[in-house]
Amino acid sequence: VNDPRVEKLAELIVNYSLELEEGRILRVDTSEVGGPLALGIYRAALEVGAHPYTNVMLDGVAEILLGDGSEEQLEYVSPLQWNEIETIDALVTIWSEANTRALTRVEPDRQARHLAALRKLSNRRWERISNGQMRWCGTLFPTHAHAQEAEMSLEEYEDFVFSACHVDEDDPAAHWRLVAASLAARAEALESVRELRIVGPDTDLRIGVEGRKWLAADGRYNMPDGEVFTSPIETDTEGEIRFSFPAVYHGREVTDVRLRFADGSVTAAEAARGDDYLQSLLGIDEGARVVGEFAFGLNYEIDRWSRNILFDEKIGGTVHLALGSGFPQAGGHNSSGLHWDMICDLRAEGEVYADGELIWKAGRFLAEPAAEVVEHR
Amino acid sequence: VRPGDIVLLSSSPHGAPLIRSLYRRVLAAGGHPHLRVRFDGEAEALLKNGRDDQLEWVNPASAEDVERADVRIAVEADVNTRSLSSVDPARQSLYSRAREAVRDRYFERAAAGELRWVVTLFPTKAAAQDAEMSLRQYEDFVYRAGLLDLDDPIEEWESLGATLRRLSAWLGEKRELRVVAEGTDLTVNVAGRTWIPCDGKENFPDGEVFTGPVESSVEGTVRFSYPANFAGRVVKDVELRFSGGEVVESNASEGEELLHEMLAMDDGARRAGEFAFGLNDAVQEFTGHTLFDEKIGGTMHLALGKSYPESGGVNQSALHWDLVCDLRGESEVYADGELVYRDGRFLEGIV
Secondary structure, eight states: OOOHHHHHHHHIIIIIOOOOOOEEEEEEEEEEHHHHHHHHHHHHHHHHHOOOEEEEEOTTTHHHHHHHOHHHTTTTTHHHHHHHHHOEEEEEEEEEEEEEEEETTSOHHHHHHHHHHHHHHHHHHHHHHHTTOOEEEEEEEHHHHHHHHHOOOOHHHHHHHHTTTTTTTSOOOOOOOHHHHHHHHHHHHHTOOOEEEEEEETTEEEEEEETTTOOOOSSSSEEEEOOOEEEETTTTTEEEEESSSSSEEEEEEESSSSEEETEEEEEEEEOOOHHHHHHHHHTOOOOBBBEEEEEEBBBBTTOOOOSHHHTTTTTEEEEEEEEEEOGGGGTTOOSSSSSHHHHHHHOSSOOOOOOEEEEETTTTTTOOOOOOSSOOE | OOOOOOEEEEOOOOHHHHHHHHHHHHHTTTEOOOOOOOOHHHHHHHHHHOOOOHHHOOHHHHHHHHHHSSEEEEEEEOSOOTTTTTTTTHHHHHHHHHHHHHHHHHHHHHHSSSOOEEEEEEHHHHHHHTTTHHHHHHHHHHHHHTTSSSSSSSHHHHHHHHHHHHHHHHHHOOOEEEETTTTTEEEOOOOOOOOOSSSSSSEEEEEEEEEOOOTTOOEEEESSSSEEEETTTEEBOOOOEETTTEEEEOOOOOHHHHHHHTTSSSGGGGEEEEEEEEBTTTTOOOOOOOHHHHHBBTEEEEEOOOOOOTOOOOOOSSOEEEEEOOSSSSSSEEEEEEEEEEETTEOOOOO
């Protein structure tokens, strides 16, 4: 029996996130276990008159390439992939794993080599997305493997995922339009702020954001979604921060990360577990020590850490900052091979001041700016 | 597969075990494997719910695949061979016609030696069910048909290939073939056409020789002993009467509507695009799947529709539909008036 929430998620992505129109070409990237959602999206796309097709990755194939491939094969990007990235009008990425740790033991530098080659392709994809030539949405289809990461049963995890997407409601798109309006108002209100100060346990961090653009993550690029983010001024982060949730990069966990910043760069870093990994990632390049993103997580349906950044960075009542590459569309210009989101829980205790004024306490903004719901963005 | 080849691996997720092995072998050969895996439900959703313009839409990626690929390996692995049974044949044929240009280009590049391709099957319960076997029995059948139960399958295929090449050369000198069996007396002219030995390079398993008969030459009647499948639908006891190369009369005990729909697909669908002898003696049972049925040692088959350019055939059609006739009972084949084949075997001394 099909879970009606899967059909609703599919329709939400096609009609709200992608605003898919008649005649457009949609590719749906998925693993085989993502099939139910992929087919739901396929049907919803047919319904609007678009031309959908799926691109299914089989379990175990990446492992074979990373294990057996020659250097040339690892770095190969097929002309077929280059061609497709130019011809599709929309892309959905369904993150759905049958085993989230299948690649844990792959040699890191072979994986890095392969990812570096694919980055050329994803750069072009982002270029087309930011030029408005293509739409993209990343989402997740619940599996036992993801549930296991989150330390839940599959049924509990399905409830968690679908309520985060609000597809357990009658009209999810209406909800997301409200969210979009409220996040847009929040982003606009933050535009006038010059400096944020984050205060919490072992945390007192000042971040300069003057002149930077705040962006509302309202369900277009991710589903679920729910954050406002910017790229802070690269030379203007000062103080210290302690991250309550483990920081995960490429499946590896670093716990109890503490960072000290001076003039925008990390000057001291330590972790309870995974300190070596933390130090090696900070040493990737110059930009890896600089903050590329600062954000408020505002999806209050997501109320617990589930070891998946798609959800964790949106937990209502958290802030996160990412070390590494910034967002040009937010005015950021930090460049790095790293973009590592680290999440700080401010729900129990924690305050945020904007230019000296308290704006956030115990995981909530104190005042809600007036929002206007618009049907079409 | 050679170093640098772009190798498309096309299948459904149920073919994953074979696809993974192929992926590993392609890497080892220095090629660049590229997955083209689609869900089974996609075709169903499109054929049932798609509008005409969606049925007729051809993915530019497919056209690009056909231009760029050096090799294509298609692994059939159906989870339900009848999931498309209720699709309107007219919609099926619209879908099929729209893909004709891409298909033509594919076979054109194949005929020019620019694209190597092979179609094979990974045994699933659905295919076993069609064959009226358990999955285990069906796996034995499939791997035996591929001569994979023997010590050195490659050597076996090379040896069968040598026999098929000799037979093709011998048939290449004949002008006219006449097949006589129960309900069948059919004459085809094959003068100047090329017979192709099928030794496991484009189908696996394999074991046939075929040609494209002279398009206007087919005369007489033929009764196909085996049911014919098309996109999950079955037609039984097909009888065709040809005159001047065209089907002028057709009937079937079951699925006659589909038969007529297929014949009406376009002009070329009423002509024979292929005439062939099945010569794989490791395939003896009818299993309801063309890949195997047309290879049964002791059968002949004829395809309505498009001919393969490498055989010299020029028939154009969106259809290529193989119909198989068992000749292992009482039957005779004459080549230019001389008896050359009886009861399912070429006479001794021919090959």
